[in-house]
Every structure is written in C-alpha cells, then in structure tokens.
Amino acid sequence: MTHDIVIVGGGVGGTVTANRLRKKLQREVSGGNVRIRIVSDNPEHVYKPTFFYVPWGESEPEDARRPLADLVDRRVELIYDRVTHIDTSGKSLDLSENGSMPYDYLVVATGAMPDLDDTPGFGPDGDGHHFYDAEAAMALRQELSAFDEGHLVLSVIGTPHVCPAAPVEFTMLADSRFRKLGKRDDIDITYTYPLPRLHSVGPVAEWAEPRYAERDIQTQTMFNPETVDSGNSVIHTVEGTDLEYDLLVGIPEFEPSPLIAKSGLGDTWMEVDKHTLESDHAEDVFGIGDVTNLPTSKAGSVAHYAAGTVVDRIAALVRGHEPRTIFEGDTICFLEAGADEGSHISFDYETDPVVRDQSEFVHWAKFAYNEMYWLTARGLA
Amino acid sequence: MSEEPIDPDSEAVQHALETLVELEETGTLDDLADAANLVSLASEAVDDDMVRSTMRAMVHAGELFDTAAGEPEALRNLEVMTAALSETAPDPATAPDQVGMIGMMRKMNDPKTKRGMGFLVQLLHELGDQLEQRAHRYDFETEIETERP
Ligand SMILES: Cc1cc2nc3c(=O)[nH]c(=O)nc-3n(C[C@H](O)[C@H](O)[C@H](O)COP(=O)(O)OP(=O)(O)OC[C@H]3O[C@@H](n4cnc5c(N)ncnc54)[C@H](O)[C@@H]3O)c2cc1C
Numbered sequence: 023m024t025h026d027i028v029i030v031g032g033g034v035g036g037t038v039t040a041n042r043l044r045k046k047l048q049r050e051v052s053g054g055n056v057r058i059r060i061v062s063d064n065p066e067h068v069y070k071p072t073f074f075y076v077p078w079g080e081s082e083p084e085d086a087r088r089p090l091a092d093l094v095d096r097r098v099e100l101i102y103d104r105v106t107h108i109d110t111s112g113k114s115l116d117l118s119e120n121g122s123m124p125y126d127y128l129v130v131a132t133g134a135m136p137d138l139d140d141t142p143g144f145g146p147d148g149d150g151h152h153f154y155d156a157e158a159a160m161a162l163r164q165e166l167s168a169f170d171e172g173h174l175v176l177s178v179i180g181t182p183h184v185c186p187a188a189p190v191e192f193t194m195l196a197d198s199r200f201r202k203l204g205k206r207d208d209i210d211i212t213y214t215y216p217l218p219r220l221h222s223v224g225p226v227a228e229w230a231e232p233r234y235a236e237r238d239i240q241t242q243t244m245f246n247p248e249t250v251d252s253g254n255s256v257i258h259t260v261e262g263t264d265l266e267y268d269l270l271v272g273i274p275e276f277e278p279s280p281l282i283a284k285s286g287l288g289d290t291w292m293e294v295d296k297h298t299l300e301s302d303h304a305e306d307v308f309g310i311g312d313v314t315n316l317p318t319s320k321a322g323s324v325a326h327y328a329a330g331t332v333v334d335r336i337a338a339l340v341r342g343h344e345p346r347t348i349f350e351g352d353t354i355c356f357l358e359a360g361a362d363e364g365s366h367i368s369f370d371y372e373t374d375p376v377v378r379d380q381s382e383f384v385h386w387a388k389f390a391y392n393e394m395y396w397l398t399a400r401g402l403a
Numbered sequence: 404m405s406e407e408p409i410d411p412d413s414e415a416v417q418h419a420l421e422t423l424v425e426l427e428e429t430g431t432l433d434d435l436a437d438a439a440n441l442v443s444l445a446s447e448a449v450d451d452d453m454v455r456s457t458m459r460a461m462v463h464a465g466e467l468f469d470t471a472a473g474e475p476e477a478l479r480n481l482e483v484m485t486a487a488l489s490e491t492a493p494d495p496a497t498a499p500d501q502v503g504m505i506g507m508m509r510k511m512n513d514p515k516t517k518r519g520m521g522f523l524v525q526l527l528h529e530l531g532d533q534l535e536q537r538a539h540r541y542d543f544e545t546e547i548e549t550e551r552p
Contacts, residue, residue, distance in 0.1 A: 065541075066543075080451070089543075091537065091540035096536070096537075096540075100540050383446070386449065386454045389451055389454045390454055393455060393459050393462050394462055394465075396462050397462055402465065
C-alpha cells in the first residue's frame with residue numbers, strides 16, 4: 023500500500039520537511055511505498071529574512087528567491103496550486119486549479135501574512151512602510167535613500183508579527199546607518215511598542231533599553247495606534263496620545279490563511295499540540311511554522327526545528343512504530359545590534375530567553391547563516 | 404550581562420581561577436592567546452561582503468555535494484566515466500587516431516564499443532526523461548487565481 027504524504031506550503035517549514043522526509047524514508051520512497059508531494063501556490067521558495075536587508079541596499083529581492091525545483095529533492099513531487107479546502111474526515115484537499123487530491127498524512131506549513139487592510143497606517147490611504155515583501159522593502163529603500171532629516175518612527179502596530187527581533191533590529195540598524203552617513207543629528211528616531219515595556223520578550227526589552235538610551239533613540243510604550251492621519255502625518259493612539267512622523271515604518275499584525283478556519287483546524291491560527299505538532303481537530307494532520315498557535319515566536323528556526331519533529335513522527339507512523347520524538351519549543355533568533363555587531367537569543371518551552379553579548383562574530387554568523395540557509399532548506403544541517 | 408559586583412570568594416570565581424591555572428600549567432593558555440590574536444586579525448580583515456561571497460561559493464559547492472550524496476549510482480557511473488576518460492588518451496597531443504564513417508562502422512563490430520554505445524543510448528533516453536520531468540518542475544507559467552481563498 024502506498025502512503026501519500028502531502029505538504030502544503032513551499033516555505034521554510036514545508037521545504038525542510040519534504041527534503042528530510044525523503045532522506046529519512048529513502049527505502050520506502052525508492053520502493054514506491056511512500057509518495058511525498060508538496061503543494062505550493064508559489065513555484066519559488068522565498069526566504070523572507072533577506073527582505074530585512076533590502077531597504078538598506080545590502081540585499082536584493084532576488085537574493086531571497088529560488089525556484090522550489092532547485093531546492094526540493096527530485097523524488098518529491100511538486101504541484102503548483104493553491105489549496106482551497108482541507109476535508110479532514112475524507113482526507114483530501116481541494117485545489118484551486120487541479121481538482122482534489124488524497125492524503126494519508128498531511129503537513130500544513132502555509133505561514134502567516136501581514137494583514138495590511140486592517141492595520142492603521144496601511145491600506146489604500148496609508149503612507150506607512152514595511153519590509154515584509156519585496157515590493158514594500160524596495161519602496162522603503164527609495165524613501166530611506168532620500169531621507170536626510172526629520173522624524174523616523176518605527177511603530178509596532180500589530181501583534182503577533184513574524185520574527186520577534188525585527189522591529190528592534192530595524193531601529194538599531196537605522197541608527198547605525200544614519201550615523202555612518204553623518205545624518206543622525208538631523209534625524210530623530212522613535213520606537214513605539216503596544217505593551218508597557220519595549221518588547222514582549224522580557225530579556226529583549228532589557229537588552230534594548232540601555233542601548234536605545236545610549237543611541238538617543240526615543241521610545242513610547244503602551245502605544246497602540248488607533249488611526250493614522252496620513253494627510254497630517256500623525257498617529258493617534260487608543261491611549262489618547264498623538265505622535266507626528268515624517269517617515270513611518272510600521273510592523274503590521276499577521277494572520278494565517280483563512281484556509282485554517284474554513285477547514286476547521288482552528289479559529290484563526292492552526293491549533294496543534296505543542297509537543298507532537300498534531301492538529302487538535304483532525305487525525306494525521308500536523309502543523310509547523312508561522313501558521314500554528316505554538317506558544318513561541320513566529321521564526322524560521324521554529325519552523326525548521328518543528329519540521330524535524332514532524333519528519334520523525336510521520337516516519338515512525340509509516341513504519342508502524344509509536345512516534346516518540348517531541349518538539350521542545352527550540353527557538354533561536356539573531357539580533358542585529360547595528361554598527362556591525364550582532365547578538366542572539368535562544369529559548370525553549372522550559373528555558374527562559376537569554377540574550378547573549380553582542381559581537382562582530384555573531385553579526386557575521388547571521389550573514390553566513392542567511393547564505394547557508396539554502397543548505398538548510400535542502401534538509402542539510 | 405549582570406551588573407552586580409563580583410565576589411572574589413564566590414565559588415564561580417574560584418572555579419574560573421582553577422581553570423585558568425590549569426590552562427597556564429599545561430601551556431594551553433599560550434596557544435589560546437595565539438589563537439585569539441588570529442581571531443582578532445580575522446575580525447580586522449573580514450567584512451560583510453567577504454563573509455557573504457565566501458559563504459555563497461561554499462553553499463553552491465555544498466549543494467553539489469548534497470546532490471551527489473543523494474545519487475550514489477551516479478557517482479559510481481561517474482567513476483566509470485572518469486576511468487574511461489583516462490584510458491582514452493593521456494593528453495590531447497597523443498589523442499587516438501581519427502575515425503571516419505567507414506572506420507566508425509568497423510568499430511561498431513567491436514563488442515566493447517557496442518557495450519559503450521548501449522550505455523550512451525540509455526543515457527540519452529534518461530536524459531530525455533529527466534528533461535521532460537524537470538521542464539514540468541520549472542514551469543512557472545501555471546496560472547493560479549490571484550485571490551487567496
Ligand atoms: C522581513 C522578515 C525577516 C525575518 N527575519 C527572521 C530572522 O532573522 N530569523 C528568523 O528565525 N525568522 C525570521 N523571519 C521569519 C521567518 O521568515 C518565518 O518564521 C518562516 O518563513 C516561517 O516558515 P513557514 O514555513 O511557516 O512559512 P513561509 O516560509 O511563509 O511559507 C509559507 C508557504 O506556504 C505557501 N502557501 C500559503 N498558503 C497556501 C495555500 N493555501 N496553498 C498552497 N500554498 C500556500 C506560500 O506560498 C509559502 O510558500 C523573518 C520574516 C520576515 C518577513
């Protein structure tokens with residue numbers, strides 16, 4: 023009997039899962055007993071962390087993209103289509119163009135997208151900028167290259183958002199770049215956060231506080247934008263405060279594909295067991311990465327490590343064993359500190375986050391990792 | 404980093420000192436100092452672009468190795484091909500004699516050449532098969548409705 027393993031999504035989680043499954047189940051795949059297929063609505067694999075460097079001209083949008091076919095083992099079938107519904111009782115998927123397809127085991131890795139329409143400052147009348155896709159990052163590059171004086175506001179408008187460190191990193195990087203260009207005296211920088219401290223992860227807040235003070239970066243906490251008046255360039259908050267800006271970089275709220283709610287896999291985020299990654303609502307369905315409600319950050323490292331757990335569990339099931347591997351919530355994020363220094367933060371379900379000392383080496387490690395990522399996607403390392 | 408003052412009598416400080424003394428006595432400390440100088444030199448000399456371009460080259464090599472590791476049969480065939488290449492001629496100056504149409508026909512009676520032909524013909528077939536499969540995998544034209552469900 024052939025086991026059909028289907029993976030929805032060709033991003034970090036989906037690609038690593040497919041390649042590792044192929045390696046792990048080599049015998050079964052070459053014997054024709056297991057078929058692995060990826061369904062992705064994008065024939066290109068996008069490594070989003072690269073977009074972070076695009077506004078600064080340090081990476082190009084094409085550095086973030088490669089054809090999925092370059093990265094996915096040739097023995098994994100690629101189907102370029104969008105999944106429109108998951109029938110978890112009949113164990114099949116509806117596709118936008120190609121009818122439906124069955125599965126025995128399903129891995130959902132559809133990620134998260136910014137909800138720009140519902141984020142103040144964005145949408146048709148907004149003039150807020152962000153760096154979460156190629157076009158937006160290029161538009162921000164245009165603005166930054168002409169920004170010689172005024173008030174730059176980095177506002178964390180919505181949570182949850184992907185990559186917890188990005189807002190802090192962007193602020194530190196802005197400070198360091200403007201200093202290098204000798205423009206810092208003419209540019210004010212303000213960072214705002216919706217909670218009473220600088221970051222939801224305590225140690226990151228503690229790390230940022232003295233560094234912001236040293237660098238003359240202004241901060242406003244408990245700052246929840248309600249509306250943004252782009253005509254007058256003012257943010258109005260729920261708390262009743264106003265903040266004027268010349269350039270607004272906003273961190274929008276993220277949301278999963280409506281496919282999850284429509285298929286009964288969760289109210290908004292896909293609800294899974296935080297250790298086994300199995301769906302709370304359906305059998306033989308697993309969730310990894312940004313799409314899940316896992317009680318940790320929405321980061322590439324989480325998608326990567328969770329993929330390892332799902333691969334072990336599915337391989338055990340296919341071979342008729344009891345799955346044993348569990349996900350412990352491993353999370354690692356780099357933290358750019360500006361001025362060519364970097365730090366990193368790591369934690370899991372049991373261990374509190376620790377921010378390491380910053381150094382030039384960690385900064386390079388981040389650069390090196392962003393290149394090495396393409397090997398990670400192939401299921402190496 | 405903790406901002407608290409360090410207690411010289413604390414267990415951690417004593418332990419750290421013992422480690423240091425041990426490193427000094429074994430001569431390891433000198434080696435470490437040398438290594439630190441190297442690291443410091445590296446940190447002066449290296450910049451973002453060097454890290455990026457070196458890594459990029461290494462990653463491409465890594466991908467090639469990964470592909471090879473997943474295709475042990477291909478490696479075996481590659482060894483056959485490299486051995487055959489060596490045996491064919493030591494260098495271009497001492498290449499085998501020219502062969503025309505007639506010579507070619509005559510060569511076709513040679514059982515070893517026939518064997519090689521069989522391999523090459525099969526290789527062409529598989530090449531066609533792979534091209535067909537890959538063309539489909541690199542087909543970016545498939546139109547998907549732009550609206551998300
Ligand atoms: C600017 C930026 C910087 C970041 N920096 C870092 C960082 O420094 N460190 C870090 O760890 N993380 C970082 N992240 C986060 C990291 O990119 C994500 O956590 C990671 O990509 C999550 O992987 P995923 O597989 O869950 O989703 P994704 O990589 O987003 O992949 C989702 C895939 O699903 C496909 N898809 C969606 N819906 C459907 C459907 N219905 N049918 C078929 N296919 C579908 C999409 O096309 C896509 O291929 C950053 C993110 C951004 C945007």
